[in-house]
Amino acid sequence: MKVTVVGAGAVGATCADNIARKELASELVLLDIKEGVAEGKAIDMMQTAALLGFDTKIKGVTNDYAATEHSDVVVVTSGLPRKPGMTREELIGVNAGIVKSVTENILKHSPDTIIIVVSNPMDTMNYLTLQTSGLPKNRVLGMGGALDSARFRYYLSQELGCSPADLNAVVIGGHGDTTMIPLIKHATWNSTPVTNFLSQEQQDKIVAATMVGGATLTKLIGTSAWYAPGAGTAAMVESILRDEKKLISCGVALDGEYGQSDISLVVPVIIGRNGWERILDFKLSEAEQAAFNKSADAVRNMNDVLKTL
């Protein structure tokens, strides 16, 4: 199996590191536009192989798309990250140009690949990729829900005093501070609803912390986070390459599901060898559906900006 990660910055390199450590692919190409960066990080990672015992061959290249040919999966992390005080939406102008040209270059060498879009604003970048790639919709996935759901589980575990691994919790909607919807009424601690153990005040606090989880870290670090984004993306790559059929919430093209069309939004999907294979209907309450529709309106407004670029 071969994976390419475009963008050897914080998220791309962390994602590549996770893929190599888990030996998800035999070949891994790291590509960046900055001369030498991908080459250097690839060699650095390869020098951990003797210590960690993995066999994945990692190659770094500067803008050499020929090296990416026949990739089974391509992860797109190229683009500007947020600075403190910025929203993901403010990145649209620069990142749309980058994501579009990267997608075109990738498809010249891997026309049937599966693309995972990480660059922000992810919902709009995934929509752009769906439009520009011409790939079947199941082969284009946005990473946002995997991260936001992991953050949700973290905040729930802090309040419950339990392991995040014992929790099932899903975030849907848009991948923005005001558009994501942590589905707390659907979250369980093993099989018991978490709401059995939390006051309304605690629930509200967890939901609010999850929604600004990214901004909280950007403020602390000075740029956006990378460990959980890299791990979340690698989990999607793993479910594809190992055909695991994991349920992960991802940005996908909706065609009537959850009452929306002509848009990419985060919903729970089953991920396997063909990309996302099935959307799960979580039977939203009236309030949850109204929040989802509101997110869709905000994301649609953002998508409209693409027409003006």
Ligand SMILES: NC(=O)c1ccc[n+]([C@@H]2O[C@H](COP(=O)([O-])OP(=O)(O)OC[C@H]3O[C@@H](n4cnc5c(N)ncnc54)[C@H](O)[C@@H]3O)[C@@H](O)[C@H]2O)c1
């Ligand atoms: N979807 C999510 O949940 C999520 C989470 C975190 C970050 N992000 C987004 O991912 C992107 C990357 O974040 P980061 O922290 O790794 O940023 P970063 O600045 O560390 O890395 C970005 C890399 O992209 C490279 N790049 C820029 N233009 C390129 C091009 N045309 N071709 C190839 N490479 C190019 C840069 O040289 C840089 O190395 C940002 O847009 C960020 O907002 C998304």
